[in-house]
Every structure is written in structure tokens, then in C-alpha cells.
Amino acid sequence: MRVWLVCLAVLLIAACAGLPQQSSDTLVLGPPLQRFTAAGRISLRQGDRRDHLRFSWEHAPGSDVVLLMSPLGQGLAEMTRDAAGVRLVQPNQAVISADTLPQLAQRAFGTPVPLDAVAEWMRGAQPALRGDVDGWRVVISDTSAFRQRRLPRVMEASRDDVEFKLIVDDWDAPE
Secondary structure: HHHHHHHHHHHHHOOOOOOOOOOOOOOOOOOOOOOOEEEEEEEEOOEEEEEEEEEEEEOOOOEEEHHHHHHHHEEEEEEEEEEEEEEEEEOOOOOOEOOOHHHHHHHHOOOOOOOOHHHHHHHOOOOOOOOEOEEEEEEEEEEEOOOOOEEEEEEEEEEEEEEEEEEEEEEOOOO
């Protein structure tokens, strides 16, 4: 289960603010969505170990629900953010809660991880396609055209001997 938590952290780290802006003649993400649902796959390699999972993410202003599942669809963890704070729920484990995403990261992973900007990247508000974020090398190697927007399809992040890949298979958003 610890690997899934690390994967969640990587997912959230990789999208954080701080990526350098691209020049205007380069493809960028956006314009941003206010609400979205995204579903896809995550691959994590650390040394010789490889793990794979699926995710489903619902975002609205002021709230997020991220469900992490095994490749066969079994629920592994759910992270929620709303006006009451943030919570990480895992089967047969105590709920981890906090007021903010960075506090939750500190409690769940033992280190302050800057998680606040992940929805900005997913919804296309962070336009850059590559850069360094807190020691992670991030590259968005493929994008999807969705309702006159450019959104991430394949995002890869690496740091030391950890490689992370997120693939968004399906985007949906109210018009």
C-alpha cells in the first residue's frame, strides 16, 4: 500500500506550480477548465519494481475527488478535498485528514509535498509542457484536444531512480 501512496504523491507533485513558461510559438496547455472528470492509468517504476494502477478524478472549484484503483478496478485509496479540508481514505486504515494538501502530504508521506497546484495542471491552467518541479523532471509528451482546449494526455516525471507516467484516457467536462 505504501507504493500506492508514493504513486499518489508523485502524481500530485508532478503537477505542481513552478514549471517554466513556454514561448508563444510552442504548444501549451489551456485554456483552463473549471470542472472536469478525468480517468486513466498510472505507471510507477522505482529501481526494479514496477507498479500500475488506474485513477478517476473529479474536479470542481473548491473540491476534488481522486480514486486510485488496481488495474482490475479494486479501490485502493480515495483522496478528497472540500471546504472541510482534505482526507485520504484507504481500506482497513485510519483516515488521514488535514486542513490543506501540503499538511496531508506531511502526515501521509512524512514530507511536505507541494500538492496545491495539481488541479491547475490537470485542468490546463498550468500551460508549460516541461520543466523541473521540486527535483522532479516533468515532461508532458502528448496532449489531447478537448472542446477547444489543449489538456495533458501523457505526463512523465522522473527523479533519481523513480519514473512515473500518467496517461489520461478520458476527459469529460460540463459545457
